[in-house]
Amino acid sequence: MSLRRFFYSFPIFFTVFLLQEAVVTQMRLPAGGINLLLVVALIWAALSTPEIGALTGFGAGLMMDVSQTSPGPMGHWTLVLIIACYAVAFLGYGDDNIRGNPINIVFLVTIGVVAAQLAFLLLGMMLGQEVGSISNIAFLLAGSAFWTAIISPLILKVTSFFHAIIFGARAHL
Amino acid sequence: MRYGGDNRGRLLIIVLLVTSLFLITLDLRGVQVIDGLRTGTQTALTPVQKAGAWVVSPFRNFLSDVTHLGRTRNQMEKLKSENEKLRLKLQGRQTADAQLKQLKGVLNLAGTAGYKVVNAKVISQGSSTSFTQTITIDAGTTSGVHTNMTVLSGYGLVGVVKYAYANSALVQLASDPAFKIGARIAGTQQIGILSGQGTRKGVLQLLDNTTQVHKGDALLARGSQNGRPFVPGVPIGEVISVDNSPGAVTQTADVKFYSNFSTLGVVAVVVSGDSADPRDALVPPKPRPTPLPTVTIYATPGAVEPTPTATK
Numbered sequence: 372m373s374l375r376r377f378f379y380s381f382p383i384f385f386t387v388f389l390l391q392e393a394v395v396t397q398m399r400l401p402a403g404g405i406n407l408l409l410v411v412a413l414i415w416a417a418l419s420t421p422e423i424g425a426l427t428g429f430g431a432g433l434m435m436d437v438s439q440t441s442p443g444p445m446g447h448w449t450l451v452l453i454i455a456c457y458a459v460a461f462l463g464y465g466d467d468n469i470r471g472n473p474i475n476i477v478f479l480v481t482i483g484v485v486a487a488q489l490a491f492l493l494l495g496m497m498l499g500q501e502v503g504s505i506s507n508i509a510f511l512l513a514g515s516a517f518w519t520a521i522i523s524p525l526i527l528k529v530t531s532f533f534h535a536i537i538f539g540a541r542a543h544l
Numbered sequence: 545m546r547y548g549g550d551n552r553g554r555l556l557i558i559v560l561l562v563t564s565l566f567l568i569t570l571d572l573r574g575v576q577v578i579d580g581l582r583t584g585t586q587t588a589l590t591p592v593q594k595a596g597a598w599v600v601s602p603f604r605n606f607l608s609d610v611t612h613l614g615r616t617r618n619q620m621e622k623l624k625s626e627n628e629k630l631r632l633k634l635q636g637r638q639t640a641d642a643q644l645k646q647l648k649g650v651l652n653l654a655g656t657a658g659y660k661v662v663n664a665k666v667i668s669q670g671s672s673t674s675f676t677q678t679i680t681i682d683a684g685t686t687s688g689v690h691t692n693m694t695v696l697s698g699y700g701l702v703g704v705v706k707y708a709y710a711n712s713a714l715v716q717l718a719s720d721p722a723f724k725i726g727a728r729i730a731g732t733q734q735i736g737i738l739s740g741q742g743t744r745k746g747v748l749q750l751l752d753n754t755t756q757v758h759k760g761d762a763l764l765a766r767g768s769q770n771g772r773p774f775v776p777g778v779p780i781g782e783v784i785s786v787d788n789s790p791g792a793v794t795q796t797a798d799v800k801f802y803s804n805f806s807t808l809g810v811v812a813v814v815v816s817g818d819s820a821d822p823r824d825a826l827v828p829p830k831p832r833p834t835p836l837p838t839v840t841i842y843a844t845p846g847a848v849e850p851t852p853t854a855t856k
Contacts, residue, residue: 425557
């Protein structure tokens with residue numbers, strides 16, 4: 372039943388993917404900008420069960436992998452996001468202290484975004500990709516954390532609303 | 545209650561992880577289906593990105609202004625009153641003029657070198673969250689753009705076409721950490737390898753440790769066989785500092801790229817280069833100080849002083 376409901380979320384993620392590719396990448400935000408799909412996927416996972424979190428990571432990761440700006444092989448982001456979304460969902464599942472407080476979700480998602488990017492970086496290094504200077508990586512990770520902390524409170528309510536429509540009102544903030 | 549998981553859940557996680565590893569393996573082995581998936585997605589996304597570029601361009605210009613406010617505050621204050629009138633007149637044409645300026649620069653550069661180029665607009669900039677530096681341009685294989693072609697701006701090298709789709713192409717910027725180019729120093733002809741560092745600054749590694757590189761030296765592309773991926777003679781950047789550590793195996797220098805990758809609007813893809821190497825013809829001229837007017841007075845002893853009262 373959850374699996375069937377999960378597929379209902381595809382249009383939402385596809386819309387976010389289009390927004391990311393057509394709008395967010397045009398904004399040329401300083402400090403590396405933000406990956407909206409990554410943030411939405413982690414928020415969605417934080418509101419879901421670990422299984423749905425892993426499936427969300429799988430779907431969002433596939434979308435990020437088919438993006439032409441993804442430098443790694445197909446499956447690179449998928450692998451990272453399955454683990455990241457599962458971990459975020461696992462940490463939040465059944466713990467009302469985390470789920471019931473938007474600040475905790477924002478904090479969890481911000482940490483999740485940075486951790487996912489670090490995991491992406493490490494996996495990329497293992498696969499032989501060039502990653503650039505440490506100072507640049509630190510700058511981009513800090514920028515990503517900053518933008519996530521700014522953007523995620525703004526989209527948390529909307530994401531929570533759609534999540535509640537699909538999976539029921541229990542997860543609605 | 546903390547989550548304990550069940551067998552079905554664990555099986556799902558394992559299946560998803562194995563699937564992603566399977567995809568990575570397939571892609572690394574060069575399976576065509578995976579490449580086709582990305583190409584198809586990009587072909588479908590190109591019109592959406594073009595529409596997005598049109599819609600977002602006013603906001604992007606505004607954000608760009610805000611970003612550069614600190615750096616140019618003094619200059620802006622000085623020019624503010626002068627610009628106010630012009631801004632009103634040119635408000636509707638600002639974007640077009642900026643692109644025209646970039647286009648003229650590109651065409652001047654390409655014309656001097658004898659390159660045959662295809663001009664293109666930048667329709668998207670790659671997200672840095674993947675630790676890469678890329679842009680997407682609105683010209684693709686239908687315009688004659690193919691992979692491994694040099695991309696220029698009016699100031700010099702921008703990057704190289706990494707993937708070419710029907711109506712768009714992905715350009716790897718020279719600032720990308722994976723970017724490497726054979727370079728030579730204008731004048732002395734010393735050669736080395738320039739690597740991107742993720743910023744506007746690159747690192748030049750000279751191949752010969754006995755030669756000297758100096759601050760202010762201009763770097764040009766050495767060129768590749770048949771002009772792909774790099775046509776020879778393209779200006780890359782200028783040496784801003786030299787690492788003269790004693791005992792170093794190779795000499796290295798920091799290079800600032802001529803092109804400003806964050807403000808790219810129009811670029812040109814070199815579809816075929818001139819058979820002759822332009823050598824150092826494309827090196828940008830050094831800025832000259834503005835000459836101050838000087839007044840020379842010749843005084844001859846015994847002569848009448850040229851004053852208004854000396855006319856009696």
